[in-house]
Amino acid sequence: MMEVDEPSTEQNDVQQIRIRPNRILLNPNFDKYILSTQHIPLFKKIFDQKVQVDEPSNAQWSRHELKLFNLINPLVLDLYHSGSSISSFIFLNNDKNVVRLCYNYDNLTFNECQSITLNPPLINPEKTSENSLPVSFLIGSEKFIFVCNGHGNLSLYKLDINGLTEEWTMIAGFTLKEDSYELQEGCNDTGVPFILGDVRKVNDTRFELALLSVYKQSEEHRKGGSVFANAIYWISLEILDTCKVVHSRCYHTAGNLEFVTFSTAGDEIIILTAKEPQIVFDSNNEIKSKDVNVKEKSAPIYTWSQSHDEITITFNLNALTAKDDIKVTFQINHISVANKDLKLLEGNLFGEIVPDECTWTIQKINDNTAIHSLLEITLHKKVPTAWLHLVPTDQHGEETINGEAVDVKPLHDQVAPTSVNPDQLEEVDEDNDEVNFLFWINDMKQGVVRMANLSFHKLIFVQQFHPNKPLDICIREDVDGVVYSLDNTNESKLEHYLTLDAFGYIQAGKSSRRFSTCAPDGSYSAIVDGRNHAYIYLKASTVSDTELRNTKTRKAVPTIARQQVVSLASFDPEYSSSLRNSNIIFTAAREKVFFLATNWAIYACHVN
Numbered sequence: 001m002m003e004v005d006e007p008s009t010e011q012n013d014v015q016q017i018r019i020r021p022n023r024i025l026l027n028p029n030f031d032k033y034i035l036s037t038q039h040i041p042l043f044k045k046i047f048d049q050k051v052q053v054d055e056p057s058n059a060q061w062s063r064h065e066l067k068l069f070n071l072i073n074p075l076v077l078d079l080y081h082s083g084s085s086i087s088s089f090i091f092l093n094n095d096k097n098v099v100r101l102c103y104n105y106d107n108l109t110f111n112e113c114q115s116i117t118l119n120p121p122l123i124n125p126e127k128t129s130e131n132s133l134p135v136s137f138l139i140g141s142e143k144f145i146f147v148c149n150g151h152g153n154l155s156l157y158k159l160d161i162n163g164l165t166e167e168w169t170m171i172a173g174f175t176l177k178e179d180s181y182e183l184q185e186g187c188n189d190t191g192v193p194f195i196l197g198d199v200r201k202v203n204d205t206r207f208e209l210a211l212l213s214v215y216k217q218s219e220e221h222r223k224g225g226s227v228f229a230n231a232i233y234w235i236s237l238e239i240l241d242t243c244k245v246v247h248s249r250c251y252h253t254a255g256n257l258e259f260v261t262f263s264t265a266g267d268e269i270i271i272l273t274a275k276e277p278q279i280v281f282d283s284n285n286e287i288k289s290k291d292v293n294v295k296e297k298s299a300p301i302y303t304w305s306q307s308h309d310e311i312t313i314t315f316n317l318n319a320l321t322a323k324d325d326i327k328v329t330f331q332i333n334h335i336s337v338a339n340k341d342l343k344l345l346e347g348n349l350f351g352e353i354v355p356d357e358c359t360w361t362i363q364k365i366n367d368n369t370a371i372h373s374l375l376e377i378t379l380h381k382k383v384p385t386a387w388l389h390l391v392p393t394d395q396h397g398e399e400t401i402n403g404e405a406v407d408v409k410p411l412h413d414q415v416a417p418t419s420v421n422p423d424q425l426e427e428v429d430e431d432n433d434e435v436n437f438l439f440w441i442n443d444m445k446q447g448v449v450r451m452a453n454l455s456f457h458k459l460i461f462v463q464q465f466h467p468n469k470p471l472d473i474c475i476r477e478d479v480d481g482v483v484y485s486l487d488n489t490n491e492s493k494l495e496h497y498l499t500l501d502a503f504g505y506i507q508a509g510k511s512s513r514r515f516s517t518c519a520p521d522g523s524y525s526a527i528v529d530g531r532n533h534a535y536i537y538l539k540a541s542t543v544s545d546t547e548l549r550n551t552k553t554r555k556a557v558p559t560i561a562r563q564q565v566v567s568l569a570s571f572d573p574e575y576s577s578s579l580r581n582s583n584i585i586f587t588a589a590r591e592k593v594f595f596l597a598t599n600w601a602i603y604a605c606h607v608n
Contacts, residue, residue: 152191
């Protein structure tokens with residue numbers, strides 16, 4: 001009889017987070033958007049100096065480096081100094097000055113661009129090397145802002161706003177040195193280029209900061225994969241009379257990195273990437289081995305292998321076993337395998353299966369030394385995609401490829417990686433072979449405590465709607481766009497709180513799209529081309545003035561969903577001038593106003 005070791009708590013404490021839409025929030029009767037001829041009020045402001053937009057150098061060709069450029073917005077919406085009647089933006093102009101620009105909803109005007117006085121000035125903002133990254137800003141609170149110059153230097157400024165005068169005073173500066181995982185005080189030298197990923201204000205004196213960089217892997221760690229990988233630095237800062245680093249950690253992830261954000265409490269970092277991040281440095285604690293509390297590794301109880309749409313599990317039973325002794329139960333996300341009273345495998349599966357199409361067989365094996373039984377189980381995946389684990393909470397199996405055990409899963413590397421920006425995909429209803437997982441990493445445990453598989457879902461956009469809160473994600477569910485909050489970490493599933501009707505289908509059909517987003521309240525969603533056009537989809541509203549009927553069914557239509565098209569060229573003749581750059585570099589969706597910007601002008605579109 002087989003002996004089964006008790007699973008390690010250290011290894012099995014990963015909670016699987018389900019991603020399922022709330023059916024109550026879906027509208028199965030949604031028909032279509034009707035193109036509206038209603039005029040959209042549009043207001044324009046020409047910048048005094050163009051917005052600084054940095055492009056990758058010829059040496060920055062990897063998707064990891066290009067992704068860092070893509071994660072930086074040339075303009076930053078200041079959520080702390082924006083409200084129901086004003087939106088405030090910060091950007092760096094071509095003169096290397098930091099500028100604030102505000103739009104007032106009540107009088108429908110942009111104010112004059114106000115140059116911010118930095119004391120001392122921004123350190124080395126020029127792109128001085130082929131590995132430099134763009135300047136990035138993170139607004140930590142009403143009083144503090146973090147600035148990275150793209151050369152490995154981090155500056156913390158304290159804001160002082162007095163009417164139209166604004167001054168930033170630097171209270172600390174740090175450098176991320178080569179061959180070091182910690183920030184060193186001072187900004188006199190250049191260091192490892194990085195960008196700012198996210199910041200969380202824990203209290204008045206404690207901030208959590210995420211820095212993102214790219215490094216080259218050694219041949220030993222590559223194992224046939226990309227030469228590049230991402231480093232994620234989790235920095236804890238204490239700000240009293242001075243600012244000091246109180247805790248530093250570094251995680252490496254070899255897969256495609258989509259974003260990093262913090263939980264509301266700041267005790268967990270949330271990472272969307274293709275492969276599980278591995279901790280390589282912790283300034284305050286010894287790095288916990290993955291083999292802690294695990295008994296000396298014994299032979300696996302079962303092996304499993306996978307194809308694109310099936311999984312095969314094999315149990316080599318020690319003794320001859322009757323078919324009636326075996327009990328196998330399949331559920332959509334759960335499996336149970338028992339030999340009489342002995343549980344061989346039980347737990348929630350990594351992905352979902354089709355229970356009616358799953359099978360098992362048992363056969364007698366005579367290998368000239370003993371007679372035993374071979375139990376083989378075939379699972380049919382509900383969605384054809386790679387699985388990172390079979391049952392994440394079980395440690396008694398081993399994945400094999402071509403009969404050989406693997407530590408790194410080549411099948412996962414064969415899957416086509418996500419492009420630099422999911423908004424630049426040009427196939428309608430393309431096969432979603434992207435492997436992406438959400439990992440929640442706890443500060444105390446150093447490792448992953450929760451995980452959600454997004455490989456079955458098309459990521460449409462990522463957006464921060466509220467200050468000091470995690471990013472929200474919009475993914476495609478059937479034809480809709482469904483917005484999930486990452487803020488409910490105590491639940492077993494993500495909270496679906498907004499539905500964008502038919503947005504998933506529409507977005508897939510816009511081949512020239514560059515940006516996709518929605519208003520924080522879901523009142524409208526938008527898709528923006530690289531040039532000229534923005535397509536705005538307003539949530540269905542009640543028809544009050546005139547009774548409308550469906551032309552086919554003749555049934556009364558109580559609500560109408562409208563589509564509005566913004567053409568900058570039609571509104572602004574100057575936009576089409578050969579002297580102007582027509583590329584749209586920034587968008588922001590607020591409850592009342594949708595903003596579009598080129599490097600020389602910004603437009604406010606009143607959609608509600």
